[in-house]
Amino acid sequence: MIVSSAPFRVSFAGGGSDIASYYRRQAGAVLSCAIAKYSFVIVHNYFNENKYHLKYTRTELADTLEDIAHPLLREALRMHRVEPGIEVASVADIPSGTGLGSSSSFSVALINALYAHRSRFASKDQLAEEACKLEIDILKEPIGKQDQYAAAHGGLNFIEFNSNGGVNVQPVVLTAEKMAELESNILLFFTGSQRDTRSVLSTQVKAMETDEDKFRTVERMVQLAYEMRDILMSGDLGVFGEALHRGWMMKRSLTSQITNSAIDEFYDAARAAGAIGGKLAGAGGGGFLVLYCPKDRQAKVRQALSQLKEIEFRFDRSGARIAFAQ
Known part of the structure; x- marks a missing residue:
């Protein structure tokens, strides 16, 4: 069994400049921090080796990836080529739709859990990059990149978004x-x-x-x-x-x-x-x-x-x- 967590975030300034329509034209930057409220993902081998068992605000029991209704879960499992016989459960400290980046926290926690389930390590940048690919490139969500990097890295950060798509995370060090x-x-x-x-x-x-x-x-x-x-x-x-x-x-x-x-x-x-x-x-x-x-x-x-x-x-x-x- 794997229990993974990723924090929510609070953005202080620069929000909106992490969206491609801005940073492709001009480099963006945000000042943000991760907070001690979390998205948790539990991954476990499922008793029925022919089913995907998924638990979030509803419960799904699916035979194939195509049968999974939750878009983010479906595409994350597809991205990691996860076969049936797995159980994934999600809980969070705070509900979605509250402005704290919950969707990206869930994405980062899920991807990290899927790596750990296969006894593999992923760097914080890798987790953020894959979460961006999942949410922005695959699911076409109209969101930016700051949430994924805040959730992966934690702490108080200044994050720059370059016109070539690169991201630079700089910890803000205070006494x-x-x-x-x-x-x-x-x-x-x-x-x-x-x-x-x-x-x-x-x-x-x-x-x-x-x-x-x-x-x-x-x-x-x-x-x-x-x-x-x-x-x-x-x-x-x-x-x-x-x-x-x-x-x-x-x-x-x-x-x-x-x-x-x-x-x-x-x-x-x-x-x-x-x-x-x-x-x-x-x-x-x-x-x-x-x-x-x-x-x-x-x-x-x-x-x-x-x-x-x-x-x-x-x-x-x-x-x-x-x-x-x-």
């Missing part, structure tokens, strides 16, 4: 004291709504491709990602919160699907209560509100957002890993 301060000053609140990532991202991609002003906005978001990386390395975390707010103002201007009146009210209430800045995690439209707020103001922010569910923000430092093998 233990500054890392702890940053971690304690970030809050995550679930807005109560989940969204269809494909719809939101497809609209953003179309906007970038057809509206030069929107493309230039993403260009400024990339520049901000570089600025925020440098801010973190300088240790001026208050300025980091202000930059997070500027980035959200840029992001929300891309399309009307990114935010709505309810989300705007939550964000404005958080800022009025003491949060310096924030954004919606992921493509937008719902999911988690990410806030930067000094500890001495957090009680008031929690009171202002008391109707929302908060989850603890902690960095993941390991990335994709095999948690158990027997």
Whole structure:
């Protein structure tokens, strides 16, 4: 039996520049981190050697790959030439559609588990590259590359996307004291709504491709990602919160699907209560509100957002890993 895990992620700046329609024209970059919330995949030999047994939000018992309904599971098993007689189960700390890159975390955890099931090792870059191939090239999902690399590598990273398709992951190294301060000053609140990532991202991609002003906005978001990386390395975390707010103002201007009146009210209430800045995690439209707020103001922010569910923000430092093998 193999138990594999991969973390979810929070993107601070540069989101959208990891999509091919942007980085093929101009190099992109994001500042993001992996968080201590995970997608887990269990792979085990199945008693019936003629069946694929798959368990996620539903259960499948299939004779052939073509009979498998779950697209990502089907194509991952096909990619790794997995024969019947296998059982794959999936669970996660947080549901999909919440802006934390759950689909890519699942992809990375699944691919790692399939390698481990055959007693093979895959590097973090290899896991990310295969997850990108699976989701973007094979399944034609309208998504970028940042989630896969964040899930595979873990930690706090600055990730560059080159016009030739290459990806460069640079860990952002802070002192233990500054890392702890940053971690304690970030809050995550679930807005109560989940969204269809494909719809939101497809609209953003179309906007970038057809509206030069929107493309230039993403260009400024990339520049901000570089600025925020440098801010973190300088240790001026208050300025980091202000930059997070500027980035959200840029992001929300891309399309009307990114935010709505309810989300705007939550964000404005958080800022009025003491949060310096924030954004919606992921493509937008719902999911988690990410806030930067000094500890001495957090009680008031929690009171202002008391109707929302908060989850603890902690960095993941390991990335994709095999948690158990027997």
